Amino acid sequence: MIYRGVLTKMQTEFLEPIQYYLVFENDFIHMNQLLNKSVSIKLIGSQCLSCGLDRPIYRQGFCRTCFFDKPIAGDWIMRPELSTAHLGKEDRDLEYEKKVQLQPHIVYLANSSNVKVGVTRKSQVPTRWIDQGAHEAVEIVEVPNRYLAGITEVALKDHVADKTNWRNMLKNDVKDEDLIEWRNKLKKFIPDEAKDYFIENNSETHLYFPVGQYPEKPKSLNLNKSIEFEGKLVGIKGQYLIFEDNTVFNVRANEGLVVELSM
Numbered sequence: 001m002i003y004r005g006v007l008t009k010m011q012t013e014f015l016e017p018i019q020y021y022l023v024f025e026n027d028f029i030h031m032n033q034l035l036n037k038s039v040s041i042k043l044i045g046s047q048c049l050s051c052g053l054d055r056p057i058y059r060q061g062f063c064r065t066c067f068f069d070k071p072i073a074g075d076w077i078m079r080p081e082l083s084t085a086h087l088g089k090e091d092r093d094l095e096y097e098k099k100v101q102l103q104p105h106i107v108y109l110a111n112s113s114n115v116k117v118g119v120t121r122k123s124q125v126p127t128r129w130i131d132q133g134a135h136e137a138v139e140i141v142e143v144p145n146r147y148l149a150g151i152t153e154v155a156l157k158d159h160v161a162d163k164t165n166w167r168n169m170l171k172n173d174v175k176d177e178d179l180i181e182w183r184n185k186l187k188k189f190i191p192d193e194a195k196d197y198f199i200e201n202n203s204e205t206h207l208y209f210p211v212g213q214y215p216e217k218p219k220s221l222n223l224n225k226s227i228e229f230e231g232k233l234v235g236i237k238g239q240y241l242i243f244e245d246n247t248v249f250n251v252r253a254n255e256g257l258v259v260e261l262s263m
């Protein structure tokens with residue numbers, strides 16, 4: 001079987017274990033069914049996720065022009081504290097920014113290699129945690145807009161990490177943490193504007209990834225360098241495909257590449 005299409009991050013279903021789907025324009029592949037099978041990935045070209053043109057991908061699946069022009073790639077995406085739609089202030093397209101920013105957002109703690117703080121739209125829970133490969137997570141604050149979530153994250157970053165170590169996440173070099181205890185410990189650092197939105201009563205969410213064999217020394221596949229790769233798929237965690245020979249492929253980091261997948 002050969003599938004061809006533009007890579008976008010895998011769609012997921014929050015089941016035990018998590019189910020992954022690679023979605024192409026006319027087809028989708030249920031990736032869990034490829035576990036323990038030989039899969040080959042070949043680079044064909046690139047296609048910007050915004051303009052659809054055959055241009056080199058700059059960041060986040062976008063060509064350089066779209067990355068700097070389109071509202072979907074504004075700075076407030078990666079840095080929520082820069083959000084201004086709640087003030088009626090435009091960055092690139094106020095209508096779009098209102099739609100995305102003025103909706104419930106969650107500040108959470110997730111543990112993928114260490115405990116980290118993060119922000120996501122409420123509608124993206126637990127998708128965001130799955131994409132990060134977190135094996136446990138808990139919401140700490142639910143606020144009505146992205147700005148409030150952003151300033152809360154910034155304040156908490158002084159007391160907890162905001163990055164994960166992808167190698168440790170993939171090696172499953174992790175330990176269980178009591179995230180409720182972490183949440184209660186961090187409560188006093190939540191900025192005044194967001195204090196009323198603290199979530200007192202909820203429990204940890206646990207996530208189970210379909211991994212048969214963790215890589216001991218993950219090495220990242222770069223299709224721009226090697227064009228084609230073939231290997232036995234032994235696991236999926238976060239947005240990574242894990243192969244038997246320690247090769248790992250970050251689907252999300254390769255959004256916009258046109259590939260041929262055969263199995």
Ligand SMILES: [Zn+2]
Nearest residue numbers: 048051063066
């Ligand atoms: Zn483009």
